[in-house]
Amino acid sequence: MAQKPSIPKGTRDFSPLEVQRRRYIMSIIQTHFENYGFMPIETPSFENSDTLMGKYGEEGDRLIFKILNSGDYLKKTREEDLTQGNEAALTPKISEKALRYDLTVPFARYVVQHQNDIAFPFKRYQIQNVWRADRPQKGRFREFTQCDADVVGSNSLLQEVELIQLYDAVFTSLQLDGCTIKINNRKILAGIAEVIGAEDKLIDFTVALDKLDKIGKEKVQQEMLDKGIxxxxxxxxxxxxxxxxxxxxxxxxxxxxxxxxxVGMRGIEELEFINDFIQRIPLKTAQLDLDITLARGLNYYTGCIFEVAAPEGISMGSIGGGGRYDDLTGIFGMKDMSGVGISFGLDRIYLVLEQLNLFPPSVRAGVEALFVNFGANEAAYCAGWVSRFRESGIKSELYPDAAKMKKQMTYADRNEIPYVIIAGENEINAGKLTLKHMATGEEEKLDPQDIIQRLSN
Structure with a gap:
């Protein structure tokens, strides 16, 4: 017996309903992105390794999926590279490309590569998949979709204010009330490191501190000790x-x-400016909270940083995050190009909406109306109306075979089709259609245009 196929850990198949629900979330996010003036771009799923490596810190680099060179990928290696097990020397020779870890570094590469075609400040959004060789767990996957909005070419803190408002607008439209937008500033973290005499260990300090809500105070302190603080x-x-x-x-x-x-006081001034502005234009459903332990371990953040927590009582990691990076494009040779951006965690937002039963009933998979097939003559009569229904925006289909009525009804039930359209000899002679409500079993013989108008509404 053939072995049952499987998929890699940390990846998923999506059912029709799951795809529809994901599209619902993405459509709301995309609508607000564009309302705020962000324009769409797309970048390749994989980049040159040197584009990605060294941009996410030591821990982030370990989570990047490397792609083996095609063909004889060992041809550039030496025997000592293989026998000595020198990973640092071996990897660049057998893998020159890698799957993108996030959308921000590829975006920085895009800006530098296309700088002569871009008008600054440049506001872009991307909704694409990313990959991380992380340990799979609830809400954490190895392949997932990020929904990013960034603006580069402006130092104004009004950009941070707008991104906070953008978070609030999206979560309000999703009816996801009570989200907390946590904010901090890397300058404040640099100031803390300076005050405690650990400025030379800033990266180790922030990486450890960023784990506080995951591993607790004692383990964070131990990690800091282990790093030489x-x-x-x-x-x-x-x-x-x-x-x-x-x-x-x-x-x-x-x-x-x-x-x-x-440096710490400059960070405080930036946070005070942002909070004062938000107080003048209050958020609708989210709340802004200062979290001094928020660090976001990625090395490229230099100013304000954000992380969004789901409503209280929901067990879930952050459902969004981002921050200011003053010189991310500098790693590709384009200096003094400040940027700031945020990301929505689509997969985690999906799990939260599902847990809170917040998906509207209208977000469903499959057709709205199934035409029953009684045979060639009836099918020909129905085919014309199926086209009319579709032209009116009603998702419709004609059952392909003249099967028994029970089989066609079972098909409608299993696919949760709300309406069945019946056209037998009586309906054809009268120029009518019978509309069957699957939820109640009620049937109405109506003029086809009346059915179209009702279902269209």
Whole structure:
């Protein structure tokens, strides 16, 4: 017996209903992207390895899927590379391409490559798949879809304000009330590292701190120790770990901690500007929260950083995130091009909407009306009306075979088709159609145009 086929861990097949629901989320996100002036681009699913490697920190680089060179991929290797197991020396020789880890670095590459064709500031959005060799778990996949909006060529903090409003607009349209948009600033994190005497360990400090909500305070402290951050420095972080209260109260506490750090105070000024602006134009359903422990471990962030938490009571990781990167294009030779962007986690948003039963009943797969097939004459009569129904925007189909009525009804039931159209000899002679409501079993003999008008509405 042949072995049952399978798919790689961390990937998924999507049923018709799942595809429709995903498209529903993406259509709302896309509508708001375009309302805010973002324009669509697409980039390849894989990039040259040197485009991606070294842009996400040591941990991020390990999660990049490498693609073996085609043909004889060992031809550039030496025997000692293979026998010594030197991964760093071997990998570039057998793999020159990799699947994209996110959409931001490919976007930076796009901007540099097409800079002469772009008017700055440039606002773009992308809705495409990315791949990470991560450990699969609930809400975390190896292949998933990102929905990104970025703007490059502007240092204005009004861009951050707009992105916060964009988050709020999307979640309001999805009826996903109560989301928390967490905000911090990498300058504040740099200031904290400076104050505790660990400025030379900033990357290790932020990578460890970013795991606080996942592994807890003690394990974060241990990781910092393992990375060479002194115990005395870690003890000074207690005010950061225990910070509580509202936005203003947290800001007051962190100000006293960073009073002697110029870079830290610049971060505070940026957050105060953003919060003051949001207070003038209040958010509709989301709330803005200052989270000093938010670090987002990606190396390219330099200013404000964001992360969105699902409504309280929902067990789920972040459903969105992003931040300011002052010189991401600099890694490709284009200096002084600041940018800021956010991403929506489509897969996690789907799970949250499903858990809260927030998908509208109208978001469904399959047709709305099935025409019963009684034979050649009846099928010919129905075929003309099927075309008319479709022209009116009603998803319709004619059952392909003149099968028993029970079989056709079972087909309609299993595909959750809400209406069945019956046209037998009596209906044809009268120029009518019988509309059967599958939910109630009720039948009405009506003029076809009346049915079209009813179902169109």
């Amino acid at each position: 002194a115990g005395e420095a870690i003890e000074k972080l207690d005010p950061v770990f225990t910070l509580s209260g509202g936005y203003a109260e947290k800001m007051k506490s962190i100000k006293s901690l960073l009073n002697d750090s110029a």
